[in-house]
Amino acid sequence: MHFAKFLSIRSNFARLLLMSLSIGIVGLPNVGKSTLFNALTKKSVPCENYPFCTIDPSVGVVAVPDERLWKLSEFSHSKKTVPAAVEFVDIAGLVKGASEGEGLGNQFLSNIRETDAIAEVVRIFDDEKVTHVSGGIDPLRDIEVINFELILADFQTVSKRLVNLGRDIKRGDKEVVALGALLERLKVALEAGKLASTVPIEPKEAPLIQSLHLLTQKAIFYVLNKKAGGKNLDEHTNQRIDTNLRITTNGEKDERWEKLMKFMEKTKSSYVIVDAGTEHDLKDFEGGEKLQMRNDLGVKDDGIDNLIKKGYETLNLITYFTTGEDETRAWTIKKGWTAPEAGTAIHGDFKEKFVRAEIIEWDKLLAAGSYVAAREKGLIRTEGKEYVVKDGDVIEFKI
Template sequence: MHVKCGVIGLPNVGKSTIFNILTKSKVSSLNFPFCTISPNIGFSQVYDNRLITLKNIVNPSKLISTIIKIVDIAGLVKGASKGEGLGNKFLNQIREVDALIHVVRVFKDDNIMHVENSINPIRDINIINTELIFSDIEICEKNLLRLQKNKTLNKNELVEEKNLLKKCLLYLNKFYLLRTLDFSLKEKILINKFKFLTLKPTIFLINIHKNTSNNIFLDKVKNFLKKDLKNVICPEIIKNNADRDSQNYIELNEIIIAIYKILNLETFFTVGQKEVRAWSFIKNSKIIKVAKIIHSDFKKGFIRAKVISYEDFIRYKSEINVKKAGKLRLEGKKYIVRDGDIIHFLFNI
């Protein structure tokens, strides 16, 4: 599955720099607002030690990691939801991603201008959140108006959508983000169609300075985000302006792993002499759904699958040895795939 993650924040907080680090790109990161207009798109490999271990055992012709698509979205400003700074265009770009990396600047540097003319990360976070909230309020109001005129939905569907939108609107008008609101399973399925911005899983990436004395708001912003602390990252890799080939590579991967966690993703592997490959899937998925990730025909013609746990493969070194040890399993359509499973799909097309 292709995961798409957007990098957001105010202008000149370091979004393009972080995009360049994550994707080994060289997009412009000049010192003026709206240096980025059209979104820059790149890809970041997901480093997984298990893939390297499998390579060393199998010695395949190719080794393929999972990837995450990274989108560098132009800086939002106060009034973006009303069109300020090409705001509506940028908000629509955010609507198309699966998760967000919200970049927050905590350092003071007179050589790097700030769009609000002062360093205040808590204010900056609130500006972004406010614009996302205003945009979602507009989505609620437009869809409620649409439902009033709708003559095709049956009564139950109409009531369900109206109740959900009213619930969201009430919460948003209190200036709360929808990702902090509890929804029933049915509501979670229904709400996806609206692409609400404040529902996007979010990582806060604190952009710090190599001169630690300039990071004057670091503790305050961490305290402000204490409810989201498990999704707050303050990596040295940005401070050091390192690239992907440096010793800080593993720390950089912390960001990618955090994206996996907030999107509830895990990894399975396909292993052969031609190719050892990692694939991402949503946790607790049935194998029939996971088969489609490789090819849509795999789901259509699925018969069963040979499944080996990563630990067993590492212990016995080959599928033949795993089978001799009685650790190879044949699983049907209802099997729930586990993180690290090595799967060989059997299908009839």
Template sequence: MALNCGIVGLPNVGKSTIFSALSSAPAEAANYPFCTINPNVGIVDVPDERLLTLAEIFKPRKTIPAVVEFVDIAGLVKGASKGEGLGNQFLSHIREVGVIAQVVRCFDDPDIVHVNNRVDPESDMEVINIELALADLDTLEKRRERLRHSLRVQAKVDQKATETALAVLDKLAPALEQGIPARSVPLTGDERAAVYDCFFITLKPQLYVCNVDEAGVRAFAQGRGSPLIAAVAGWAAAEGSEAVVISGKFEAELADIQDPEEKKAFLAELGLKESGLTALVHAAYRLLGLRTFFTAGADECRAWTIRAGDSAPRAAGVIHTDFEKGFIKAEVYSYADIVQYGSEAKIKEAGKYRIEGKEYIVQDGDVMFFKFNV
């Protein structure tokens, strides 16, 4: 299960610069709107110090991190839901991602054009959120009309599911009509399932990325406030989301450094404990309720991504569907155990090596070995 993250925002807020820095995959970036027409895609390793520690202990032939896919989607403008700025083409790309990262410009630079000729994070966020909501409203109206037609011709046995879907659409419509994201409307699991195939953009989790200049990232690292960052953070908190502070320029410089120790020194110089990429990935994991478990041995140490609450068979299925189908048991210990005791043999001696069955809920940081039969 790979995390899939779409980077959106107004033109010229630094999306492509951040994408290039995060993924080290060059994306066209220029000082004019709509530079990015086709979405750029980059696959990025998920930073995880635990995997590196496991590799030091087991000395495997291969070390394989979990990955996140970043999709750089072209800039949206007011009227995008009606096709302004090739908006409809861009909006279709957003429907395919799992989480949205909205980049918001939080720096002043007269040499970089702002599409609205002023730096105003709240206005920028409002434009993007309204356009996404209006795009969803258009989808909703089309779907509602089809369902109403189906209801007239369906057999009674099929009408219950249609009526349920219509009720959910009626519940979402008032919010979307006001430009409010669908995720603000409380829905049960069954209600979400009823409209799953609508692929509403604003039902997706969304976090916010404050793009700052180097002075801004230094100030942030030193705990000095910024009204622009505060505006974004307040907006995100009101949605139950998070705001991450990133300097696209700084991340680009960091991406060019290959030596891990030199990277740490570069971060420390600004007073940062982690890179913007690390902060963004961890925020997305929290927002989506994702967890990591590991497999470790002489052949391979590897990180795997699951959802919080997944059982041992479900986790086994992430490795291979046969593992889930034929699941027998899982041998488990925690990452903390291997750090404390240094080897699997000593973990067993301490009584920390466990055998878990089908009902076991996998915990973040578990190291697992699966037994199965097919």
């Protein structure tokens, strides 16, 4: 699929789903990205065991798991239930030297630039049958390779922009001078190997940095791909040979895992552990059968649900609900939006026509037993234009 066509499809999805931001699935070749994408979307894309099998990005819109939605739907006896949605984009494997055009580097970096957040997938399992481009398994090394390429691409963007602004900066144009100062701060950080997102930004500078479309300004979280029954770093303990030539363990985690966890803590990074292979095998099963198979395989959590929720959280999104006999729907908004802004998720005119909103927390509504009972108990509040919507609010707009 040509990337321009992909963007057109993405635009159509966004109009249909009102607010569906995208997360780019990024990683080195053969770390399980496409397997993960298949499990996420139940959409078949090539994922053979060789680099660049996913040359064109694939996009899938997935429902955000939310038991609150289904409880509200049951409460209202709704004819229709519509979950919140988020897009995941499978981007072909990044390789060392991508920022210099290695592999299909320039194309990949351009595709990443079009997404709103990045999910970096790294392997934390050893498997001789699945080759690794760098030889052995070292998730922190892989993260450093990926981030280095993203940082280098951003450094090139910032440097070129500074050169182009040179004359205008000398003329003293205030807006250009402000942009130049921001670019200089970004350049220093990027030269030091830091992500653009680590640079403190004043509120007035937000539009300036957004105009740069920097890769490392995007929110990033990490997907640690393990394998059921395999040699997983989070389960493996260091071994030693005693004086009797017996192999024993000292109870300590694998050194590679310890280094990875220290990185996560130091950088305050967010991560989720997923068994992409198992989730892919389970993708066509539902309900009790899926739960039984998960138990048989010793996989406790639904890694895909956790991944989707983590992506939603990383995009700084929250959900509010509307519910009734016709429909119960989860609406996606940015955290911090006021009631009039939240109304635009339903219709663009709601912000201007907003009068007030009647609001109740989802769990209080269920506990009350009915809207009538909730109103009689004074649980339904009337809020005005300044009200900041909270995750889980059930809202009825008055316009």
